[in-house]
Amino acid sequence: MCKFPRVIAMLLVLVFLTVEISIAGNVGEIPITTKSREAYKIFLKARDLSENIRINEARDLFEKAVITDPNFALACLYRAKSGTSVSDYKTWMQKAVELAPQVSEGERLMIEAAQAEDKNNYEITIEKYKQLVTKYPSDKRSHYFLGMTYRFNEQFDKAIVELKKCIEIDKGFPPAYNILGYCYFNKENYNEAETCFKNYSRLIPGEPNPFDSLGDLYTKMGKHTTAIENYKQALKINPKFHISQTKIGDNLVFLGQYKEARDAYRKTMILELTPVQKIVAMRKIAYSFIYQGKSDQAIAEFDKAIKVAIDNNLPEMHANILLRECNVYYETNQVDKAEECLSKFTTILADSDIPENVRENLVKTQVFHESILKAKQKNFSTALVNAKKYKNKIEASKYPIETMLHSTLLGTIYFEKKDYKTAMKHLSKGYQKDPKTLYMLAVCESESGNNTRAIQLFKKVAHWNENNMSYSFVRNQAIKEEKRLLAGKR
Numbered sequence: 001m002c003k004f005p006r007v008i009a010m011l012l013v014l015v016f017l018t019v020e021i022s023i024a025g026n027v028g029e030i031p032i033t034t035k036s037r038e039a040y041k042i043f044l045k046a047r048d049l050s051e052n053i054r055i056n057e058a059r060d061l062f063e064k065a066v067i068t069d070p071n072f073a074l075a076c077l078y079r080a081k082s083g084t085s086v087s088d089y090k091t092w093m094q095k096a097v098e099l100a101p102q103v104s105e106g107e108r109l110m111i112e113a114a115q116a117e118d119k120n121n122y123e124i125t126i127e128k129y130k131q132l133v134t135k136y137p138s139d140k141r142s143h144y145f146l147g148m149t150y151r152f153n154e155q156f157d158k159a160i161v162e163l164k165k166c167i168e169i170d171k172g173f174p175p176a177y178n179i180l181g182y183c184y185f186n187k188e189n190y191n192e193a194e195t196c197f198k199n200y201s202r203l204i205p206g207e208p209n210p211f212d213s214l215g216d217l218y219t220k221m222g223k224h225t226t227a228i229e230n231y232k233q234a235l236k237i238n239p240k241f242h243i244s245q246t247k248i249g250d251n252l253v254f255l256g257q258y259k260e261a262r263d264a265y266r267k268t269m270i271l272e273l274t275p276v277q278k279i280v281a282m283r284k285i286a287y288s289f290i291y292q293g294k295s296d297q298a299i300a301e302f303d304k305a306i307k308v309a310i311d312n313n314l315p316e317m318h319a320n321i322l323l324r325e326c327n328v329y330y331e332t333n334q335v336d337k338a339e340e341c342l343s344k345f346t347t348i349l350a351d352s353d354i355p356e357n358v359r360e361n362l363v364k365t366q367v368f369h370e371s372i373l374k375a376k377q378k379n380f381s382t383a384l385v386n387a388k389k390y391k392n393k394i395e396a397s398k399y400p401i402e403t404m405l406h407s408t409l410l411g412t413i414y415f416e417k418k419d420y421k422t423a424m425k426h427l428s429k430g431y432q433k434d435p436k437t438l439y440m441l442a443v444c445e446s447e448s449g450n451n452t453r454a455i456q457l458f459k460k461v462a463h464w465n466e467n468n469m470s471y472s473f474v475r476n477q478a479i480k481e482e483k484r485l486l487a488g489k490r
Contacts, residue, residue: 028136028139029136029138030106030141031106032074033073033102034065034069039068042065043061046075049061050062050082052209053209054207054241055082056240056274058078059079059084062075073095073107076096076099085275085276085312086314086358087313087355096111096114106132106139113129121396125149132146138169139169140170140173141166143163143166143169144175147161147176147180150162151179153400159179160180160184174210177203178197178200180196181194182216185216185217186433197214201214208233208234208235208237208238211231212234212247215230215231215244219465221465222254224252227251228252242281245264245268246268246280246281249268250467254467258291265281266285268281275317276314279305279308279321282302282304283301286299286301286324287468289301291475291476305321306318309321316354319348319362322342323366329341330373330376335376338373342369342370345362364393364394368409371412372412375412375413376416383416387409404429404430407429408426408434411424411426411427411428412440415427420447421444423440428441435461436473436474438457439474442478443481454481458485462475
């Protein structure tokens with residue numbers, strides 16, 4: 001697979017032994033504190049499953065390990081990271097924090113890093129994992145976890161360094177090859193990515209995720225039929241491996257087979273999914289209608305997802321979907337309805353018990369969308385005030401991606417103002433992994449008469465091949481613009 005949901009991905013790391021009983025791990029590995037040999041064995045099995053992205057299977061075993069040893073802090077942390085919702089994560093994370101004073105230094109650093117991430121403090125999160133690497137330099141998982149943290153904040157070169165150290169320690173550690181492959185994938189070095197994924201597959205030939213990862217690579221390369229074949233192979237190994245079923249739908253969208261894509265997504269939803277996983281599949285159905293230019297049907301699908309969120313007491317998901325509906329409305333010039341969504345969003349935040357860090361991230365996203373909405377309404381002064389508000393909100397967390405998103409936001413405001421020169425200045429510093437950022441840059445280049453560069457950017461967007469909401473708005477338009485400019489050159 002690979003783009004793990006962030007809250008799940010940050011779990012895959014460390015371990016090996018106990019401090020309180022005489023179960024000894026390899027020299028230099030992070031100790032694991034438990035009083036129960038049985039709990040320890042259960043934990044190791046669950047960890048293997050989680051590292052192979054079999055999260056739904058691992059979850060119950062982590063919980064079983066805690067039932068066997070109620071003071072098993074690391075199992076609590078892993079159980080939190082495999083949580084089914086924000087509230088579920090919070091419950092198990094609190095248990096891990098309460099037990100932290102009783103565990104080894106390595107486990108404590110892991111828990112403190114998770115706490116820092118919960119508080120949206122990137123610098124402290126990195127510092128804790130650096131301390132872990134310093135304390136346990138010969139533990140492959142300490143490097144793996146630091147590498148994962150860099151990777152999810154798109155510092156791919158730093159991630160590659162740590163993941164290569166991890167492989168130097170243990171050439172037979174499969175997850176390191178997987179994440180290293182995604183780092184090369186994100187750097188557009190597809191040959192190296194393919195080598196890593198094939199090594200990953202070689203090490204665990206009976207697992208579905210290596211085929212899923214290869215499927216992701218072939219999707220990105222535009223080899224949609226080959227990608228689908230790999231996803232089907234993953235499902236042949238494990239018919240419940242829902243992420244591959246969802247990605248079959250993604251590739252059918254890129255092939256323009258929208259009805260078949262929606263059938264694939266609905267097939268995902270009959271698998272044994274958590275409510276959050278079901279909502280993710282429902283969002284993909286909504287995106288498929290956006291690609292088609294059918295915004296009303298997209299909204300109808302989002303409304304169905306909202307009902308699932310309400311029925312399962314998931315206010316954070318309800319709020320998230322409202323922001324997506326707001327996005328659809330202002331992109332289709334229905335600004336009154338966009339404002340209505342933001343009003344509903346504010347009410348949910350006021351009336352719901354959402355953890356502070358999640359609330360903070362939702363508010364950041366709200367301010368981001370409010371800024372663009374004001375720009376769409378040609379109220380540029382207010383849009384810039386909101387952009388400043390967004391900058392103030394992200395300064396404490398110091399996440400590199402958020403800094404780039406602020407530049408994207410400024411670029412979007414000036415783009416709507418048709419000040420393409422200023423827009424280009426900001427967009428060039430913006431988030432380059434957002435296809436809409438690249439699309440706006442392409443338009444700016446075209447408006448400036450730089451058609452050669454515009455064609456390059458439109459082509460890159462047209463063949464972006466990563467399914468998300470941003471891409472659903474610009475893919476088909478980028479294809480048209482690339483053709484138009486190429487026809488003009490001929």
